[in-house]
Amino acid sequence: MEHSNHLSKTEEIERLRSAYQLLTEREQNLRVLHSFALNLLQQHTLQDVVWAIVKHAIARLGFFDCVVYLIDEERQILVQAAAHGPKNPHEMDIANPITIPLGQGIVGTVAKTGVAEIISDTSQDPRYIVDDDFRYSEITVPILDGGRLIGVIDSEHPEKHFFTQQHLELLQTIAAMAVTKILHAQAVQRLHTYQKGLEEQIEEQTRDLKQHIVELRKSNQDLEGFAYAASHDLAEPLRTISSFLQLIQRKEKGLSSESLEYMDFAIGGVHRLKRLLDGLLVYARVGQKAVIQKLLDLNEIMHTVESNLSQLIKEKNASLYYDQLPTVQGDDSGLIQLFQNLIANAIKFHHKERNPEIRVTCVEEAYRYQFSFQDNGIGMEEIFFEKAFKLFGRLHTIQEYKGSGLGLALCKRVVEKHGGDIWLHSEVGIGTTVYFTLPKPEYQLPS
Ligand SMILES: Nc1ncnc2c1ncn2[C@@H]1O[C@H](COP(=O)(O)OP(=O)(O)OP(=O)(O)O)[C@@H](O)[C@H]1O
Ligand SMILES: [Mg+2]
Incomplete structure (x- = not known):
C-alpha cells in the first residue's frame, strides 16, 4: 500500500x-x-x-x-x-x-x-x-x-x-x-505597378505629342515660307501685266469700245489678284513671326482699333460697347488685326434696317479668358460657321460685299498662335457672335 x-x-x-x-x-x-x-x-x-x-x-x-x-x-x-x-x-x-x-x-x-x-x-x-x-x-x-x-x-x-x-x-x-x-x-x-504603368504611358504620350508639335511647326514654317515666297514673286509679273495693259489702253488708237471694256475687266482682275496676294502675304507673315512674350493691356488694343476704324464707325453710325478687358501675353500687331477684323466684319455685314451695334464681352475661366464679339448684322446660316474661317472663304459675291475672305482666316491664325480657339454662332437676320479664347498670362505656353 x-x-x-x-x-x-x-x-x-x-x-x-x-x-x-x-x-x-x-x-x-x-x-x-x-x-x-x-x-x-x-x-x-x-x-x-x-x-x-x-x-x-x-x-x-x-x-x-x-x-x-x-x-x-x-x-x-x-x-x-x-x-x-x-x-x-x-x-x-x-x-x-x-x-x-x-x-x-x-x-x-x-x-x-x-x-x-x-x-x-x-x-x-x-x-x-x-x-x-x-x-x-x-x-x-x-x-x-x-x-x-x-x-x-x-x-x-x-x-x-x-x-x-x-x-x-x-x-x-x-x-x-x-x-x-x-x-x-x-x-x-x-x-x-498600375500607377507606374500609367505614369510611363503619360510620359510616352507627352513625348509623342512634343515630337508631333515639332514636326507640325516645321511643316507650318515650310508652308508659310512657300506662301510668302509665292505671293512675293507673283507680285512682280502681275505689276508687269497691269502696266502693259494700261499702256495698250493709252497708246493703241482705234480699239473698239468692246475691246476697251474687256481691257478694263482684265485690269480689274489684275488689281483684285494683287489685293489677294497682299492679303496672303500678311497672312503668311503672321505665321512666320514668333509671338512676342509681352504683357498687353487689351483695353489699349481696343482703343487703337477704335481709332483706326473711327472713320468707318462714324460713316456707318455704328456703336461699339465693350467690357473692361484683361491683360494677356502676346503679339500686339496680331491682336490689333484680330480685333480690327472682327469689328470691321460686324460693320461690313450690318443689317440694312438698323445701325450696327457691336458688343465685346470677356468672361474669366480657370486657365483662360473667353471673348465674344456680338453684332446685330445680317447673320449667316449654320453650314457657313466653319467655312467662314477658311482662307478665301467668302459667303457672298464680290458685288454684294467687297473683300478677299482673308479676315477670319487671319483671326484664326492669330488666336491659334496665342494658344486659343475661335468659333462663331450666328442667326440669319439677327446677328453673329464670334467667340475666341486666350490663355491667362501665367498659362501661356512659350512659342
Ligand atoms: N459679322 C459677320 N456677319 C455676317 N457674315 C460674316 C461676318 N463676318 C464674316 N462673315 C462672313 O464670313 C466671310 C469670311 O469673312 P472674312 O472676314 O474672312 O472675309 P471678308 O470680310 O469677306 O474679306 P476680308 O476680311 O479679307 O476683307 C465673309 O465673306 C462673310 O460672308
Ligand atoms: Mg473681313
Whole structure:
C-alpha cells in the first residue's frame, strides 16, 4: 500500500512536471505570438510581411527551418517569398526562388486542398521531395483568405515525429494573423505597378505629342515660307501685266469700245489678284513671326482699333460697347488685326434696317479668358460657321460685299498662335457672335 502510494506520488510529480513544462511552452508560444502581432503592425510592404513571419514568428519558435510561399495566380504555382534556416543563404535576398506547381509534393497538395498536414515520417510519404537535405518531419499550413489560397507556410525537421498538433495550431494562428497584412500589401503593390504603368504611358504620350508639335511647326514654317515666297514673286509679273495693259489702253488708237471694256475687266482682275496676294502675304507673315512674350493691356488694343476704324464707325453710325478687358501675353500687331477684323466684319455685314451695334464681352475661366464679339448684322446660316474661317472663304459675291475672305482666316491664325480657339454662332437676320479664347498670362505656353 505504502509502496503504491509512493509510486503514485512519483507519477503525480511527473505529471505535474510535464503539465508545468507544457504550460511554460504555451506561455512562450504566446509571447512569440504577441511580439509577432506587434511586429506585424509595423510591416507594410509584401516583402517585410512575409519576412516577419519567418524571422519574428517561426525562427523564435525554435523551428529548424521554414519557407513561406505565395501563390502566383496567373501561373498557378507557388513561389518562395521568404525563408529561414539552411534554405535562406542570404539575408532577405532570394536570387532563385523555389517554385512548386499546385498539386505537386506535400506543399503543392496542401495548397490545392487547403488542408494543413503534419508528416511524422517523410520517408514513408511518396510525395516528399528532397530539397537540400533529407528531413524526416514536415508541417505544412495553408495561408487562406476565406476559401481562397494566398500562400503556404512549410517547415521541416531532421527528427521523425517532431511536429505536434500544438505546432499546427500555432502555424495556423500565425497564417491567420498575417493574411490581411499580406492582402493589403499585395493591393498596394498592384496599385503601385498600375500607377507606374500609367505614369510611363503619360510620359510616352507627352513625348509623342512634343515630337508631333515639332514636326507640325516645321511643316507650318515650310508652308508659310512657300506662301510668302509665292505671293512675293507673283507680285512682280502681275505689276508687269497691269502696266502693259494700261499702256495698250493709252497708246493703241482705234480699239473698239468692246475691246476697251474687256481691257478694263482684265485690269480689274489684275488689281483684285494683287489685293489677294497682299492679303496672303500678311497672312503668311503672321505665321512666320514668333509671338512676342509681352504683357498687353487689351483695353489699349481696343482703343487703337477704335481709332483706326473711327472713320468707318462714324460713316456707318455704328456703336461699339465693350467690357473692361484683361491683360494677356502676346503679339500686339496680331491682336490689333484680330480685333480690327472682327469689328470691321460686324460693320461690313450690318443689317440694312438698323445701325450696327457691336458688343465685346470677356468672361474669366480657370486657365483662360473667353471673348465674344456680338453684332446685330445680317447673320449667316449654320453650314457657313466653319467655312467662314477658311482662307478665301467668302459667303457672298464680290458685288454684294467687297473683300478677299482673308479676315477670319487671319483671326484664326492669330488666336491659334496665342494658344486659343475661335468659333462663331450666328442667326440669319439677327446677328453673329464670334467667340475666341486666350490663355491667362501665367498659362501661356512659350512659342
Ligand atoms: N459679322 C459677320 N456677319 C455676317 N457674315 C460674316 C461676318 N463676318 C464674316 N462673315 C462672313 O464670313 C466671310 C469670311 O469673312 P472674312 O472676314 O474672312 O472675309 P471678308 O470680310 O469677306 O474679306 P476680308 O476680311 O479679307 O476683307 C465673309 O465673306 C462673310 O460672308
Ligand atoms: Mg473681313
